[in-house]
């Protein structure tokens with residue numbers, strides 16, 4: 001797992017690296033800058049006009065070193081340092097003096113020094129990184145405004161300048177660079193993984209700069225980024241003599257009149273994820289649909305034609321998933337309450353089941369311990385009874401909720417976050433905007449329920465389920481495009497996603 005750290009931890013690890021590797025801070029700056037420059041060189045066009053904007057701290061130092069490396073590769077550069085008070089960090093000053101020997105470096109001290117930024121050029125942004133300690137104002141704000149208004153592609157070093165590494169609730173949205181790509185050093189930064197960064201970081205690339213592994217190992221955190229190597233370890237190998245009983249029984253309670261598609265998608269996804277036996281509990285109107293669309297599943301008909309209202313006995317034999325397409329009818333509310341009384345094992349709770357819980361405090365109390373709930377941000381805010389100001393606040397609330405009710409929360413989004421009862425957070429690294437189509441969530445519910453039935457621990461079921469779901473989405477997008485892919489296609493790629501983990 002890649003660890004995610006706060007600013008003081010990053011500073012500590014930088015310092016440790018310098019000591020343990022017997023290098024100077026300027027060596028580390030050079031290493032970091034070279035790593036970013038190498039990535040830039042791969043896709044920048046040497047004939048294109050490149051404008052570099054540096055600050056006076058170490059982020060500025062990085063930008064100036066990057067400029068020097070690009071110049072040595074014959075890129076056309078114009079370099080500006082925004083320095084209203086001309087106070088440079090030591091390492092920034094060294095890089096400024098090196099660069100001044102090679103090219104003209106202009107200082108921007110006040111608004112009138114800001115250059116006109118032509119169309120069709122590239123901007124390299126090294127104004128501020130992790131050292132930002134207040135929202136931008138004055139000439140810094142003006143420079144960012146001009147860069148954003150130019151609509152050129154901006155590549156940011158470490159952070160989009162003006163953006164805090166963690167919470168941006170008190171930030172000025174006008175004072176943050178809108179970056180095409182952010183090359184962030186060694187660790188993903190929390191704010192770049194939250195929806196808060198949607199306008200400021202189209203793509204995050206983590207650049208390894210060789211910080212001391214021992215320091216990283218020793219530094220504790222509750223935030224992690226899931227990598228392929230983490231997911232690869234999770235699938236339980238299949239024994240030669242295994243049979244359908246080995247891979248468990250899942251019961252999905254899903255569907256209502258007009259929403260049987262959600263039941264079909266979750267059923268197919270559950271089967272493709274490897275469950276031994278699947279039973280679908282659906283309203284009577286859905287029986288023929290399920291039997292035809294998913295012949296591998298057994299179907300239990302509810303007594304009501306259009307909604308689910310009760311589940312049978314002997315439910316302890318199953319891993320249960322509830323929610324896709326069930327609606328919020330009163331009969332279905334009774335079912336959920338009854339289910340929570342009868343069934344005390346971890347289950348997967350999604351969609352309308354969460355909307356039902358949202359309006360009823362006593363239901364929250366009854367959620368079986370270690371269950372996995374899978375809200376998207378709107379469902380989560382409904383559960384909380386109010387909208388969060390940003391993704392950071394939502395994450396804090398999710399930690400409190402998971403802890404209070406002893407459950408796992410999969411907070412879905414671009415980097416879905418899995419939050420544990422101990423308030424640890426695991427961010428997923430797979431998935432793409434092609435998955436933003438109704439039905440993708442139903443697929444995920446089927447997948448995680450399948451893994452629970454196969455005796456995966458709830459945390460592993462959530463991590464593997466979310467990772468595979470995103471990977472299946474990535475494979476589907478590769479073949480069908482983000483626009484053209486459907487949740488049904490993702491289901492067809494679950495097998496290939498498993499294979500890719502081998």
Ligand SMILES: NC(=O)C1=CN([C@@H]2O[C@H](COP(=O)(O)OP(=O)(O)OC[C@H]3O[C@@H](n4cnc5c(N)ncnc54)[C@H](O)[C@@H]3O)[C@@H](O)[C@H]2O)[C@@H](O)CC1
Nearest residue numbers: 029032057058059128129130131132133134135136158185
């Ligand atoms: N993470 C790492 O391992 C490494 C980090 N390096 C770079 O160092 C950066 C951090 O450098 P610094 O700590 O010098 O900080 P920055 O360069 O981000 O900021 C410089 C200084 O500006 C001041 N400042 C903060 N907010 C301001 C505002 N709104 N208006 C005006 N001034 C403001 C602060 O005093 C701050 O220290 C990282 O983002 C990264 O680019 C690299 O040089 C080397 C390795």
Ligand SMILES: Nc1ncnc2c1ncn2[C@@H]1O[C@H](COP(=O)(O)OP(=O)(O)O)[C@@H](O)[C@H]1O
Nearest residue numbers: 376413414431432433435436438439440441442
């Ligand atoms: N931009 C994105 N990048 C990665 N994954 C995404 C993106 N948009 C949506 N997803 C994933 O698609 C799924 C959508 O779920 P949800 O909103 O519940 O859809 P529905 O209720 O329509 O089935 C989630 O797992 C989410 O993480």
Ligand SMILES: [K+]
Nearest residue numbers: 128157159161
């Ligand atoms: K920056």
